[in-house]
Each structure stands twice: as C-alpha cells, then as structure tokens.
Amino acid sequence: MTAITLDLSRAKPAAAPVPPTATGKRSLVGVTRSGLAEALAEAGVPEREIRMRVGQLWHWIYFRGAHDFDAMTNVGKGLRQALADRFTLDRPEIVSEQVSVDGTRKWLIRMASTGPHDKGAEIEAVYIPESDRGTLCVSSQVGCTLTCSFCHTGTQKLVRNLTSAEIVAQLMVARDRLGEWPGGVRPTDGLVPDAERAVSNVVLMGMGEPLYNFDNVRDAMDVVSDGDGLSLSKRRITLSTSGVVPMIPRAGDEIGSMLAISLHAVRDDLRNELVPLNKKYPIRDLLDACRAYPGLSNARRITFEYVMLKGVNDSLADARELVRLLKGIPAKINLIPFNPWPGTKYECSDWEQIEAFSEVVFRAGYASPVRTPRGRDILAACGQLKSETEKLRARARLMLESGIGAEGMFVSQEG
Helix, strand or coil: CCCCEECCCCCCCCCCCCCCCCCCCCCCCCCCHHHHHHHHHHHCHHHHHHHHHHHHHHHHHHCCCCHHHHHHHCHHHHHHHHHHHEEEEECEEEEEEEEEECCCCCCCEECCCCCCCCCCCCCEEEEEECCCCEECCCCCCEECCCCCCCHHHHHHHCCCECCHHHHHHHHHHHHHHHHCCCCCCCCCCCCCCCCCCCCCCCECCCCCCHHHHHHHHHHHHHHHHCCCCCCCCCHHEEEEEECCHHHHHHHHHCCCEEEEHHHHHHHHHHHHHHHHHHHHCCHHHHHHHHHHHCCCCCCCCEEEEEEEECCCCHHHHHHEEEHHHCCCCEEEEEEECCCCCCCCCCCEECCCHHHHHHHHHHCCCCCCEEECCCCCCHCCCCCCCHHHHHHHHHHHHHHHHHHCCCCCCCEEEEC
16 A cells, blocks of 8 residues: 655645735734734724624634635625735645555645745644544744754754744644534545544644744644634643753743653763753753643643664663653653654664563553554654655755656655
8 A cells, every 4th residue: 555645736726825925915824813903903993893803703714714704704895805905814835745554644834935035934744643533743843953863853954933823824724634624524535533623632743842932832822722713622732842941831831731751861861862952951950840840730741752762762771760760740651663764873672672661661650652653654753754855855856957857756655
C-alpha cells in the first residue's frame, strides 16, 4: 500500500480565494476578538455596536466556518459589503496533503505573503486520527532554533514566529479538510474518527518551541478554547516545551493548557547533547519549575516525553534514575520510539528494551505508554516535519537545472 499525496499547489478548485497579495486584503481567519473589534471599527461600525458585531462574526468564522461574508445572513448587507471591501476569510494555502497508510494526514501549508519579496512562509501540521478521537499537531514557528541532535526539524534554521492568527488557521484548515463544520462532509480516504469531533485535541508539538513565541501562542489558544467558537477544552490542549524554564509558570497562569516536557535524558551531560537548551536550563531547574506548575494535580499531570535511543538513554539504570528524578511530580511518561531520518547517527531502541524500560517506570507507579509511531511513511512523525519537503524541493531544482524532468515529484510517495 502506498501513502497518498494530493498536490494542491497546481490545480486549485475554481472557487479558491484570490491570494492576499493580489487583493491587498487581510484575512480575518484566526483573528482574536480584539482584532475583530479593530476590523469592525475600520469598516465604520459605531463603537456602541462593535461588541454585538464581534459576537456575530465570531459565530460565523469559528462556529460555522464561513468562507465569505455573504454567508453571514444575520449581518446587514451594507456591513457585509464593507467588510468584503477591506477583508477576506481566506485560509492559508494548502500546498500538499499526504495521507499515510495508517490514516495520518500531513499538510504543507503556505501562509499569506507579508510583502513583495516574501513568497509566504511554509509550515507543516499533522492530523493523527484514532477510532474515537483526532489530534492535530500544530506548529508555532517557521523552522526551529533549538538544534536538538535527534530531531530532523531541528536541522532547519528559525525563519520567524507564526502570528496568533497563523497558529489558529492551522486548525481552521484541518476542520475544512475534515468536513467538521456544520453541514460538512467528511473525507472517505484515510481514517476519520466516528465521533462528534474530528479534531478533539490540539498539541503544540509541531515546528518550533512554543514558549519562544509565547504571546502569539497564548492568544491563539484563547481563540481555540473560546466556548462560543472552536470550543476546545484547555484540558484537550497540550503545550510541549524543551524546557524554557522562566516561561513555564506564565504558561500555567496565562495559557492554562496541559504541559508536556521534552526530557529525553536523566543526566545533564547527555541532555546537553540531545537538547542543547539544557546548558541554559539544566534538569534540576526544569523539574523545579514543573513541581511549581500552576494547577498541577493528579488530574492535570505533566507528560514527560522520552525518545528511546539505542545504547544512548535506554538502559534500565536510566529508567530507575528517571523515576527518582520525577518523584513527587504528578506525571505520565511518554516513551517515544525514535523516528529515523536520513543522516542521523541515532537508532531506535530495540522493542524488548523499550518494554523493559517501560516496566521499570510502570512498577514505580507512573503510566508509561509507548507511543505508536504514526505517519512515518510520509515523514509526519515526531521530529520529522518539513525537513524532507525542503530536501525534495532542492532535489527538484537541481533536476530541472540539469534538464531532467521533475514533474510529479510531490504527487506520490511510496509507503
């Protein structure tokens, strides 16, 4: 069976929106309530009406998923026209969609251009379906600055932070493609949960370090969790950090989501290599911040992510030290089989070793699920986002320059 890639960059449907660079209009998709208020004031709405009008737009954009202002039947025709003259409800462009043999979907998404010399930043978002739920993994930055040695995404340079609207827009794109809006039709390819919500969980585990883009992540999650619109409970939102210690208390106070820590080692010397941020914020300081995380309880446990690297961090002594380090922290330990990528020096731990490691952790009283790798065939698994897309494009350019046809390079990929 092969993974399926749909190339949406060449053949768009006739009704595709005009790119913002051509219209000069800003999209209101992903905008906060205060941003909508500013847009309404710009459209000439009297101050006394703005709060009511914000509520109307919010409902149409985030509850119904409207794609144009004409759909807003309870908004006066004059205001609809005034908004359409100045703004759009365009989503970012889906450059490609890949569907894994296991049902995982990966979207390469191009954000709107910010100027004449900007072709639009590109990021990837991944949808991981189960039979009864679906998780969307979103990016917070274009590229990454952390250079974790086992992470393919970390081989890319940081380009810029995503805006709050660009972070929210990833969920909007996912709901469009999954037919999750009222009256929507769910796709028949791949796996889509037989549940009320196709996207029931959001994890900030895509490209970038969320706590290095704090304000935009916070504002985006306020939009995502607003009960009048997208309405995802904060207990179904997980922020994953490599350990930006000073920002962890603020994350608890101002974002209030579940917290995941990319730990991956139990000794500072090894974590310095795997997660170089550890040189600035060592394990002891990181775990102290976790113990003080606002709202921490048995019902709101911290997830510690631990990638299993053969002969590096997977000994039973490492497992016992992990248990000792986490003593007193309500926690779940998520064991992640390493997802290999071209050029890496690491290998995934043997399955028997992963099970033995998990057993040590479990016997100490911690839940220690082993994360089933998803989307490996389309490079959608942890630490694999975007890098391979960039390599394929570079290869295509070289082929074209050499006179070798590269048509269809992004159309399919063997599973």
